[in-house]
Amino acid sequence: MALMIVDPCTACDACEPVCPNEAIKAGDPFYIIDPMKCTECVGEEDEPQCKLVCPEACIVQNPDWEETEEELQAKHDAMQ
Incomplete structure (x- = not known):
C-alpha cells in the first residue's frame, strides 16, 4: 500500500x-507522495x-492504493 501525507504536514x-x-x-x-512511485521503501x-x-x-497508509509486499517489491524492481 502506498503512503500519503495528510494534515498537519508543515512542509518541513x-x-x-x-x-x-x-x-x-x-x-x-x-x-505529496506519488503512489505510482511509493514502495514504502x-x-x-x-x-x-x-x-x-x-x-x-x-x-499514513493511502486507502486507495492497497498493495501486498510482493507487489511493492515488483514496483521497486521495475523502477531499477
Whole structure:
C-alpha cells in the first residue's frame, strides 16, 4: 500500500530527501507522495524512511492504493 501525507504536514522538507524512489514532492499546501512511485521503501529499507523522519506523524497508509509486499517489491524492481 502506498503512503500519503495528510494534515498537519508543515512542509518541513524532512521526508523528501530520504525517499529512495523520489516519490515525495512539494505540493500545495503540503508535500505529496506519488503512489505510482511509493514502495514504502520495500527493496531499499526495512521500514518507510519518510515515516521515521516526519516530526508531525502525518504520513499514513493511502486507502486507495492497497498493495501486498510482493507487489511493492515488483514496483521497486521495475523502477531499477
